Amino acid sequence: MQNLIKNLIVKNNSKIILLVLDGLGGLPGEHGKTELETADTPNLDTLAQSSGCGLHIPVAPGITPGSGPGHLALFGYDPKEFQIGRGILEALGLGLEVKNTDIAIRCNYAIVENGIVKDRRAGRIPTPESKKLTEKLQQEINKIDDVEVIFAPGMEHRFAVVLRFPEALEPGSGAINDTDPQKEGKSPLTPVPSTPQAERVAKVAEKLIAKVAEILKSENKANFILLRGFSEMPRMPSFEEAYGLKALAIAPYPMYRGVAKLIGMHAPDLKGDLKEELDSLRENYDSYDFFFIHVKKVDSFGEDGNFEGKAHKIEEVDNILPEILELKPDVLIITGDHSTPSVLKSHSWHPVPFLLKSPYVLGGLSSAFSERECRKGEFGIIPTVNLMALALANAGRLKKFGA
């Protein structure tokens, strides 16, 4: 899709807003209605009546997307082609930045005795204690040779490390096995490169493990680390290269700013919730072409199985919708990155409802904004990666293909 679009891009002054209610799609609860159908959403419903509506499938039918694949697809990057490594997602989620000079790694604190792993999770060491350990490691280790080492504390025994090399890494640099033996009673593995490009990284990782073991040797809670999910930056065109759009990510959660940064969006730190996000949108409205606004809590309530909470959060978004519409964006897409039905308490494979507001849609096909009403909409059920082309087309940013 991006290859098709690339040569058709034209620039203009149009504004595109992509409002993502994380985990938006749902399933019927006790009374036969979904969260969206239960929520009182007069503004969304009115907008859906005059918008183009449909449902989108992030990865493939039946496949439940993680947050990374879900967002990449919304941004028009095929998540089957561009896979973000576990280490990178972990690092992004803990607020680290990842660049093309970097290798990101998920780490566990562990207990090793006589060279044998006794506890792969160091007794699920409490988060405050784990945090202290990680801060100590950062104090003592800043560099290994010419490689910057950046630590980020996580929950319990987990943390993340980014190895930042002086120059951009070659593809294949992250091809290193986990050092976690997966079972207690075995020795920790050494980091073994499976490509020539990864050899240098593996050596740095080996030195890192030795240094950490030296620092932790007198600790009783954890005296070793296990490394998993070595990952390099996926090779992707930037959002601006792909679409000619200067983009701002408005997202209070580090993970989603991180995914946006992976494709070069500007994603400044942001505290707060809907009000602060609206403020940021207004303040920056003249300076960008594209705005990705992320609302996390819809998904969080879904994951908790809190049907009413999820419906209520959707109502909160409905309340602020008039303020977004006041800005008169040329294209406004409202949707989710995947479904998170409260009855499943998890992400799910179900197609995600969306509406696209633009002067150039049919409209009049859906009576409300919901899974079932969007099913009647003019877009039908489409792959999520197609949304960006529809956004660009409706913003007058795509030339004719062929003569």
Next chain:
Amino acid sequence: MQNLIKNLIVKNNSKIILLVLDGLGGLPGEHGKTELETADTPNLDTLAQSSGCGLHIPVAPGITPGSGPGHLALFGYDPKEFQIGRGILEALGLGLEVKNTDIAIRCNYAIVENGIVKDRRAGRIPTPESKKLTEKLQQEINKIDDVEVIFAPGMEHRFAVVLRFPEALEPGSGAINDTDPQKEGKSPLTPVPSTPQAERVAKVAEKLIAKVAEILKSENKANFILLRGFSEMPRMPSFEEAYGLKALAIAPYPMYRGVAKLIGMHAPDLKGDLKEELDSLRENYDSYDFFFIHVKKVDSFGEDGNFEGKAHKIEEVDNILPEILELKPDVLIITGDHSTPSVLKSHSWHPVPFLLKSPYVLGGLSSAFSERECRKGEFGIIPTVNLMALALANAGRLKKFGA
């Protein structure tokens, strides 16, 4: 799709039933209603109202599938990628088993005079006489060198042969031209291998032709055979490898058991119709994860142009539906392998209606089980190969893709 799924499979105790009404889809008859719309199907209609509904396309829009491609697609194997040779389908249809050690061949009895084919079909020799000839051949020929030779009588001048080698054959072993010259007045061709792997097979085929000619030389109805559609086993992952499902095929017709066996399903012989199929389902319900139940007659009536007969057979299935539902399968899919509209008296290209019963669907979009009502369903119109992923997802058997 199978590649995407492979790494996401998890196992649990869920049960999936795939009920295939062969040739289910239809077209309006005299009164403007299809066979499904004409049939009185209170149970299917009620189930459709609470199920996810849609239509599926086995091969591609406008393409009429044979039974092999139709079923492979239902089982999640792309029929454009995995093509089953004509020889194999013929052998399966006549009740032979085909393994990876085998070459299957369609054969015709013929009359040859002075080295020239006088009749390619031996006067469409009556089936009972043809059967006697084939049994005689089997009595006289059991082996050629170390290759087992298995004959199966067919209709009129047709029969099938399986050459069973002592070990698994290499890809390309079946690449041998037909010996049928396609026109009377020409010489029969010799079997010529078009790959090195097929050379050995071609030699065995040559010996087979000579032996048969020797045995038939005193017969007046047929004195020669023509070989067509040399085929080897397609290289496919087994159903269990692909999905982690232990599967039972409940199918009274050999052809469909044969297709199921090709992908390693257990497919024991079964006599009877719906009642016997239900008995088998109940008896085996605890021993398998996945049940493929095949109802042939819906298609047969369609092929005969018997609109009322087809509608009536659908009603018979509707009658037994409560007994299937009593087993409380986690996922129940009811559909066909292709459409067979009575007005066309043949398979057709029309999308096939389906319903998927599961706790995790929206439902409420279709008022009955029919081509037109399924069009309103939540799944839209999808490729048939996607059904297996939906079945697995709804059975809780697929992990999340990416983090």
